[in-house]
Amino acid sequence: MNSTQLLQPMEQTESANKIPVEPILKVKNLKVHFPVKAGIMQRTTGYVKAVDDISFHVKRGETLGIVGESGCGKSTMGRSLIRLNEPTEGSIIFNGNDITAMSEKELRPLIRRKIQMVFQDPYASLNPRKSLGNTLNEPLRAHNLHGNQRERDERIKELLNVVGLHSSSMNHYPHEFSGGQRQRIGIARALVLNPDLIIADEAVSALDVSIQAQIINLLEDLQEQFDLTYIFISHDLSVVRHIADRVGVMYLGKLVELADKAELYVEPLHPYTKALLSAVPSIRSKGAQTRERIVLKGDIPSSINQPSGCVFHTRCPVRMEHCKVAIPTLKEVKPGHFVACHLYD
């Protein structure tokens, strides 16, 4: 039996019969606010608006890249999609089911199996006292898949081959692996339950470039092999350009632009996206034309005291008077190209 057969979904999900254009994930007006407490009474004095009114959807089989600088809320957004951070408001619809208000028991067969996460530091997400085999066995047991231990072992071995590890590594412990190998384990752990959607949060950021390329290639191969949908969260714009189909740009909890990769990188509309792209240092070679650099002044404002109006107006090189007051909404200015900026009103 080859690995592809073994990893076929064990049962057909109901969504498989639906029309393929139906997005796998729909996010509407998602907000995740964390209270800020102060004083001896620990009264709530304000909110960190980590994710503030974000709407988008993810098409089946695509890779949606989410980029932004530290503190823009991209990780919180990713975590809230599987309810690791509870959404304050809004709705998340996965495969036609609204998961926003589900109990943990209801979530289990739907979300815990069908959406998986790959984290930046795989070592931190692996139990140092469990062998690789045990780590991968646990989700299978918890979800009552693959009846007996022999079948489960068989599947784990297949899976290890799929991610490029030797099947004998089952008996090894996390500390025995290098960073790149650990990330392969992290990916194997995410794949073990046959998910539909994988949220990769800075999955390649901690790796050296030569290893990073191996993991990116692996992720691309797996997507083709198992029809996976990815949400790829990263601060590295070059990596996202390489791997994603569509890209969303976040700034201070807001989605400021969302478009096809070809559009976004060639013709960015939002002033922040323009500055962000121009700031990426690129390898200089004779063929490449020199790009004009927009250097933004100042730092990202704190997300506790968000600026009024457009959150970007404090650093925006082309701000207008009413940007300080009116909050721009995400609008479709070209087919498939969304931007939240008053310039395009």
Add this chain to the structure above:
Amino acid sequence: MSNLLEIKNLRTHFVKNKRIIRAVDGIDFQIGKGETIALVGESGCGKSMTSLSIMGLVPSPGGKIVEGEIILDGVNLLDLTEKEMYGVRGKDIAMIFQEPMTSLNPVLTIGDQLTSVIIHHLKLSKKEANLRAIEMLELVGFSDPTKMMKNYPHRLSGGMRQRVMIAMAMSCNPKLLIADEPTTALDVTIQAQVLELMKELSKRFSTSILLITHDLGVVSELAERVVVMYAGQIVEIATIEDLFDDPLHPYTIGLINSVPSIEGEIKRLQSIEGNVPAPGSIIQGCKFAARCSHAFDRCWIEEPDLLLMDDSRAVRCFLYDDEEANV
């Protein structure tokens, strides 16, 4: 261009669990006056240990410079006593690190930390040192330097801290600035600010910079020449144009091809198979042979020397050995 710094056959070894780890294994390179050189490589290749060796800060016990010379302006730094090194560090050679918070003292104000360096090295009075510190803070782009002097490090953002570190490093007009991953911890828009600043300052004060980084994009922004390291050795030295347009060593080629580009479309990344050899492992022949797609019999037996191609070019690979070409 006369050389400011010459490193000759430097070897820094560590002893761990009774095994010798050759962190830096015989490297030679020069930095000209006013030149910016980048030291590139992946984690564990010895690039940071090279910079610590230059600074005389090799962790001890355990680490030791066992061989070589580090000549700064005609003086071999390895012959200096620890006391004499105090006069060099911070004055002739200054260093900025990846994480500025860990190199700033959290209980002292920015002003205290800046002036103490200036007073120590430039022998100025407290008042003069204050003026100098304010001048430096203004230079690195703080709009209200007098107010900044009274701030504590925790109140600043990552980019601001790195700028304070640069102000401190530049305050005594060093001949050489070692920047160890100066922008790795920063966001891209802040990284752009810091890179612009470093470029401007090095031009203005004609300070030589030794830039240590794994990010080839940053290298191409800042450096004039590049030294590529792998497993404690130099595998290639080239000018920036040569390196990106015509890389010679298979490792350099692999490194450049595995970086996705912000500008163009690449269908599939060419990764380098396998992993960096574990520190302390003993490898016969070329250290890169196990991951190299061009490896042939000789690579597994003999270790290649660093071959000089021309004045600015050197590569450690048998592919460019004339002996091979004649066979």
